[in-house]
Amino acid sequence: MTDNNSPVDAPLVKIRNLSFSRGSHRIFDGIDLDIQRGKVTAIMGPSGTGKTTLLRLIGGQLRPDVGTVEVDGQSVPQLGHNKLYQLRKRMGMLFQNGALLTDINVFENVAFPLREHTRLSDRLIRTLVLMKLEAVGLRGARDLMPSELSGGMARRVALARAVVMDPMIMMYDEPFTGQDPISMGVLVRLIRSLNDALGLSSIIVSHDIQETAAIADYIYLLSGGKVVAEGTTDDLYKSESAWAQQFLQGEPDGPVPFHYPARDFTEDMLDLPAGEAN
Amino acid sequence: MLDSLQSLGRKALNFFQRLGRGHILLLQILAGSHTLLPRFGLVITQVFSVGVLSLLIILVSGLFVGMVLGLQGYNTLVDFGAEESLGVVVSLSLVRELGPVVSALLFAGRAGSALTAEIGLMKATEQLSAMEMMAVDPVRRVLAPRFWAGVISMPLLAAIFSAVGVIGGYFVGVGLLGVDEGAYWSQMQAKVDLHEDIYNGVIKSIVFGVVVTWIAIFEGNDAVPTSEGVSRATTRTVVHSSLAVLGLDFILTALMFGD
Numbered sequence: 363m364t365d366n367n368s369p370v371d372a373p374l375v376k377i378r379n380l381s382f383s384r385g386s387h388r389i390f391d392g393i394d395l396d397i398q399r400g401k402v403t404a405i406m407g408p409s410g411t412g413k414t415t416l417l418r419l420i421g422g423q424l425r426p427d428v429g430t431v432e433v434d435g436q437s438v439p440q441l442g443h444n445k446l447y448q449l450r451k452r453m454g455m456l457f458q459n460g461a462l463l464t465d466i467n468v469f470e471n472v473a474f475p476l477r478e479h480t481r482l483s484d485r486l487i488r489t490l491v492l493m494k495l496e497a498v499g500l501r502g503a504r505d506l507m508p509s510e511l512s513g514g515m516a517r518r519v520a521l522a523r524a525v526v527m528d529p530m531i532m533m534y535d536e537p538f539t540g541q542d543p544i545s546m547g548v549l550v551r552l553i554r555s556l557n558d559a560l561g562l563s564s565i566i567v568s569h570d571i572q573e574t575a576a577i578a579d580y581i582y583l584l585s586g587g588k589v590v591a592e593g594t595t596d597d598l599y600k601s602e603s604a605w606a607q608q609f610l611q612g613e614p615d616g617p618v619p620f621h622y623p624a625r626d627f628t629e630d631m632l633d634l635p636a637g638e639a640n
Numbered sequence: 641m642l643d644s645l646q647s648l649g650r651k652a653l654n655f656f657q658r659l660g661r662g663h664i665l666l667l668q669i670l671a672g673s674h675t676l677l678p679r680f681g682l683v684i685t686q687v688f689s690v691g692v693l694s695l696l697i698i699l700v701s702g703l704f705v706g707m708v709l710g711l712q713g714y715n716t717l718v719d720f721g722a723e724e725s726l727g728v729v730v731s732l733s734l735v736r737e738l739g740p741v742v743s744a745l746l747f748a749g750r751a752g753s754a755l756t757a758e759i760g761l762m763k764a765t766e767q768l769s770a771m772e773m774m775a776v777d778p779v780r781r782v783l784a785p786r787f788w789a790g791v792i793s794m795p796l797l798a799a800i801f802s803a804v805g806v807i808g809g810y811f812v813g814v815g816l817l818g819v820d821e822g823a824y825w826s827q828m829q830a831k832v833d834l835h836e837d838i839y840n841g842v843i844k845s846i847v848f849g850v851v852v853t854w855i856a857i858f859e860g861n862d863a864v865p866t867s868e869g870v871s872r873a874t875t876r877t878v879v880h881s882s883l884a885v886l887g888l889d890f891i892l893t894a895l896m897f898g899d
Binding site: 421423443447448450451453454455457458459461462463464474475478479520523527 | 765766767769770772773774775776777781
């Protein structure tokens with residue numbers, strides 16, 4: 363599934379000097395990042411660091427202000443409409459809330475990409491869909507509507523839909539948020555086993571440390587628009603970076619301040635002008 | 641002073657940006673519409689949801705509007721001994737004006753608001769984003785079928801509105817008030833011109849169909865993806881498309897019938 367121009371050992375996704383802003387808020391400030399083929403790579407960081415934005419930049423839904431985003435040797439921001447859509451056929455993305463189409467049932471949701479992009483017979487589509495639903499344990503839920511599913515089930519259906527076209531890369535946007543422990547365990551195992559069984563490359567965007575660290579081959583920690591630490595799980599736990607330690611240990615205060623910037627507490631409580639509290 | 645100037649400038653800029661985005665979206669829809677030809681079932685499904693499901697309100701409103709026209713027309717005409725022209729008054733009012741305009745206003749309220757809410761919620765729940773990432777262009781798959789369904793449905797609904805209105809006028813004029821049945825139909829047949837009246841009415845309803853559906857789809861697609869954003873977009877659809885229909889009606893009437 364690799365592009366002819368792209369050697370097999372080259373990173374599947376190569377991001378260089380990427381900067382991106384929304385209005386006056388700078389989300390990324392010159393980050394470099396590689397996603398290796400066949401690996402599970404995690405992008406971690408506190409909420410609001412632009413992890414989801416990064417997935418949208420890789421998927422071509424957003425364009426960077428500066429820098430390059432290459433997927434399988436192709437520069438995503440420079441692709442025209444048709445080439446971008448061709449590339450997306452080889453990408454799968456699991457959205458945070460599943461993003462299932464609410465007017466069709468579970469079976470049709472998983473069959474949707476096949477019906478849109480292939481001319482396979484109904485019989486073959488049925489076989490493929492049931493295989494993917496079996497993999498996520500929801501073959502029996504094929505006739506349910508999305509509104510009848512729990513959050514965890516919806517995410518598993520969305521996962522089946524995301525892999526139904528056998529993509530080369532899977533992107534997971536906060537896959538563990540809001541999951542009960544059983545669903546969480548199921549998802550963790552599924553992501554790892556799908557990656558290995560289907561020969562995918564996976565990107566997990568998350569702030570759930572334990573679950574992500576358990577299955578990630580390589581982790582990038584983002585904060586303040588920059589990559590503040592990177593490495594394998596062991597590397598990061600051994601890292602001397604105060605930022606990495608604060609994030610991994612879940613400490614409330616450190617390089618990432620607990621308090622949102624505000625004026626002096628005493629001044630604020632007494633409603634005094636700045637500098638008069640003392 | 642400076643603040644209000646700044647705010648005025650910001651509003652004007654915002655207005656023109658939205659206008660630009662609206663036109664770009666319309667061009668994208670038109671450019672992507674050729675992909676619908678082999679999959680016309682997508683349009684038919686939407687014709688059902690925006691057109692067929694609007695039938696009841698169109699039928700009931702058309703009937704009552706026709707009945708009121710029959711009653712008011714009779715009361716005015718009878719003073720001049722011209723009550724036999726009731727058929728002409730009812731049919732011309734409906735075919736030229738009330739049919740296209742009232743059905744477009746009802747269409748904006750019933751189907752336009754539903755389109756905006758549906759598309760806005762699809763955006764808020766990331767369904768449109770998910771389609772993009774599945775390499776399915778939402779403009780072609782979701783917006784274009786809805787646009788063409790609106791354009792096809794509107795003239796049909798206006799025609800049904802006018803036809804039912806004529807029957808409503810007949811019930812009141814002929815059935816209740818005793819206007820001669822032969823005169824009601826024959827004068828209508830003699831005075832209503834296919835080109836001058838019917839075609840112009842159809843052109844109006846097609847224009848209204850394009851404008852109302854375009855506004856509804858744009859507002860949905862441009863909605864801020866929150867519940868409040870979708871609610872505001874739905875309100876804007878009804879207000880803007882109603883005003884657009886009434887304004888365009890004046891312009892079209894002046895062009896068509898103003899000598």
